[in-house]
Amino acid sequence: MTTENAHLLITKCGIEFPTPKGPFRALRDVDLSIKKGEFVSLIGHSGCGKSTVLNIVAGLYEATEGGVLLNNKEVNAPGPERAVVFQNHSLLPWLTSYENVELAVKQCFGKTMSKAEIKEWVNHNLELVHMTHAADKRPDEISGGMKQRVGIARALSMKPEVLLMDEPFGALDALTRAHLQDSLIEIQKELGNTVIMITHDVDEAVLLSDRIVMMTNGPAATIGDILEIDLPKPRNRLELAEDPKYVHYRSEVLRFLYEKQRKVEPIEAKKESKKASSTEAA
Amino acid sequence: MSTIAKITMPEIKTFLSSDIVQLWTRIALLPITGIVVFLFCWHIMAKSIDTSLGQFPGPSQTFEQAKTLIAEHNEERAQEVKFHERQEARNQKKLAKNPDAKVKTRPYTGKPTFVDQIWTSLFTVLVGFIIASIIAVPLGIACGLSQSTYAAINPLIQLFKPVSPLAWLPLITMVVSAVYVSDDPTFSKSFVTSALTVALCSLWPTLINTAVGVSNIPQDLKNVSKVLRLGRFSHIAKIVMPCSIPMIFTGLRLSLGIGWMVLIAAEMLAQNPGLGKFVWDEFQNGSSNSLARIMVAVLVIGVIGFALDRIMLTIQKHVSWDKNANLR
Numbered sequence: 001m002t003t004e005n006a007h008l009l010i011t012k013c014g015i016e017f018p019t020p021k022g023p024f025r026a027l028r029d030v031d032l033s034i035k036k037g038e039f040v041s042l043i044g045h046s047g048c049g050k051s052t053v054l055n056i057v058a059g060l061y062e063a064t065e066g067g068v069l070l071n072n073k074e075v076n077a078p079g080p081e082r083a084v085v086f087q088n089h090s091l092l093p094w095l096t097s098y099e100n101v102e103l104a105v106k107q108c109f110g111k112t113m114s115k116a117e118i119k120e121w122v123n124h125n126l127e128l129v130h131m132t133h134a135a136d137k138r139p140d141e142i143s144g145g146m147k148q149r150v151g152i153a154r155a156l157s158m159k160p161e162v163l164l165m166d167e168p169f170g171a172l173d174a175l176t177r178a179h180l181q182d183s184l185i186e187i188q189k190e191l192g193n194t195v196i197m198i199t200h201d202v203d204e205a206v207l208l209s210d211r212i213v214m215m216t217n218g219p220a221a222t223i224g225d226i227l228e229i230d231l232p233k234p235r236n237r238l239e240l241a242e243d244p245k246y247v248h249y250r251s252e253v254l255r256f257l258y259e260k261q262r263k264v265e266p267i268e269a270k271k272e273s274k275k276a277s278s279t280e281a282a
Numbered sequence: 283m284s285t286i287a288k289i290t291m292p293e294i295k296t297f298l299s300s301d302i303v304q305l306w307t308r309i310a311l312l313p314i315t316g317i318v319v320f321l322f323c324w325h326i327m328a329k330s331i332d333t334s335l336g337q338f339p340g341p342s343q344t345f346e347q348a349k350t351l352i353a354e355h356n357e358e359r360a361q362e363v364k365f366h367e368r369q370e371a372r373n374q375k376k377l378a379k380n381p382d383a384k385v386k387t388r389p390y391t392g393k394p395t396f397v398d399q400i401w402t403s404l405f406t407v408l409v410g411f412i413i414a415s416i417i418a419v420p421l422g423i424a425c426g427l428s429q430s431t432y433a434a435i436n437p438l439i440q441l442f443k444p445v446s447p448l449a450w451l452p453l454i455t456m457v458v459s460a461v462y463v464s465d466d467p468t469f470s471k472s473f474v475t476s477a478l479t480v481a482l483c484s485l486w487p488t489l490i491n492t493a494v495g496v497s498n499i500p501q502d503l504k505n506v507s508k509v510l511r512l513g514r515f516s517h518i519a520k521i522v523m524p525c526s527i528p529m530i531f532t533g534l535r536l537s538l539g540i541g542w543m544v545l546i547a548a549e550m551l552a553q554n555p556g557l558g559k560f561v562w563d564e565f566q567n568g569s570s571n572s573l574a575r576i577m578v579a580v581l582v583i584g585v586i587g588f589a590l591d592r593i594m595l596t597i598q599k600h601v602s603w604d605k606n607a608n609l610r
Contacts, residue, residue: 060505078508090502094524094603103520107510138603158510 006033012066025220037192041205044215050198080108083160087167089147091139097150098135108158125157145176165197202253214256339574347574355395362390403556407545410480418488426496443486447479447544476554483544487536495529531598542587
């Protein structure tokens with residue numbers, strides 16, 4: 001892919017965090033170019049810097065070297081054109097679902113939309129995630145999956161050029177997650193947003209993505225491999241389960257995660273320490 | 283007899299362990315028992331304490347004096363009504379004789395009753411508390427938002443927080459007499475002095491709690507604000523304030539409690555005509571009823587302090603978004 005038609009371009013991105021023991025290098029040389037409307041997943045072991053990449057694109061972190069271009073403009077601050085769906089929904093607990101979305105809409109389009117248009121747009125986005133019935137409920141009155149839906153509605157309502165999702169379904173049970181993934185497929189088909197999603201879930205990555213970006217282990221993590229998922233869209237999880245291509249992609253990702261980038265977890269040592277602690281307890 | 287006991291004992295037991303009995307025991311029976319025991323001890327101990335002003339007042343003398351104070355109040359009010367009637371009649375007469383005559387309406391100048399003094403105290407503490415809140419909440423937000431502001435202000439907070447109102451009072455009195463000069467003052471100097479002392483001593487808990495509340499706003503919510511590009515003012519109004527409301531109110535409640543405590547001392551020394559002055563005057567008066575009257579004031583001060591806290595709690599419950607929080 002050439003740089004010219006790239007919608008979002010991450011070039012030679014690296015970041016260091018200052019710590020009391022000296023700078024800690026979390027990322028190095030991250031190069032990624034994303035087309036408009038593309039769905040890209042970031043996958044890798046915990047602590048490999050996936051969220052850091054997302055936060056740099058969001059503008060919440062500033063890269064130590066390299067940078068991010070969106071439509072050839074440098075990203076240096078957070079903004080609604082790069083809306084974020086946070087891992088733990090991050091809805092304002094004192095506002096209802098409607099008000100949470102409304103806050104975003106008013107902030108982004110308060111000057112261009114009339115009151116009636118704002119109301120319509122908020123309701124439209126709640127409808128998109130099937131949350132109209134709980135518009136007047138506060139976050140603590142609805143389930144985790146519903147909160148995440150409202151979080152997505154809030155992000156979508158900003159009409160973002162890029163939708164950034166940080167393990168959006170990580171905290172949900174398998175059934176709710178599947179349900180929301182289907183919703184996301186449906187929404188993306190309708191709106192054609194560019195999406196970058198962080199996930200731990202291999203099936204989720206293959207089901208949703210056009211490309212899967214696999215990251216090496218930190219510290220100083222970078223992109224290890226990129227896998228193009230050439231499956232026709234829209235995808236159906238039941239049909240795919242049997243599809244040899246799907247199975248192949250799935251095992252590719254698994255191989256990357258558990259062979260090439262196997263986290264060197266000293267399982268034996270862990271067991272021994274457990275034994276030691278149990279004997280201590282006894 | 284023994285047969286009856288055998289039949290009823292299990293029944294009594296189940297009755298006593300039923301939810302409704304347990305509930306009533308907790309909300310009514312036990313508190314009432316506590317109060318009755320206290321009254322009894324007070325009664326016994328009061329009998330054995332002899333002071334130069336006679337025997338220490340027990341519950342019954344105190345109750346007597348409470349009735350007297352209310353009677354005095356009612357009498358004073360009746361006098362006031364009569365005074366105004368007389369004045370009105372006199373003015374009417376004057377006007378009937380000569381329509382151009384200048385009539386004077388003078389305010390009633392009777393001495394303030396116990397009830398008037400309660401109102402004065404409440405008004406003074408309210409003004410002091412509002413001044414304190416107007417200073418403490420914004421300053422607390424500033425401290426919570428910026429580490430540097432906090433670092434700059436924290437030593438001052440720690441330095442002035444433990445200072446007793448009695449130490450401030452002479453300074454405030456002198457400053458008020460020097461600065462608050464007007465021919466027709468809306469508020470008396472003693473009132474301004476008392477209110478300022480209350481403000482100065484009660485602003486610390488609000489300041490500290492607001493700062494803590496604001497600095498503990500979850501990073502996720504701050505990120506939401508950044509992604510939405512909320513301006514500084516919207517960030518404070520839409521994220522910071524609602525998020526730290528529970529902590530701000532915790533501070534406000536502590537502040538009001540301290541303010542009420544400080545007020546009594548301030549009024550004693552500043553001679554603001556409130557409950558503090560009432561206690562001081564009764565002490566100076568030294569009649570055989572004085573101690574009982576002071577005892578009435580003590581109980582009233584306690585009841586009002588309790589009521590103020592309950593009112594704040596009610597407001598806190600009303601404005602707090604976290605309806606699951608166990609506020610008490």
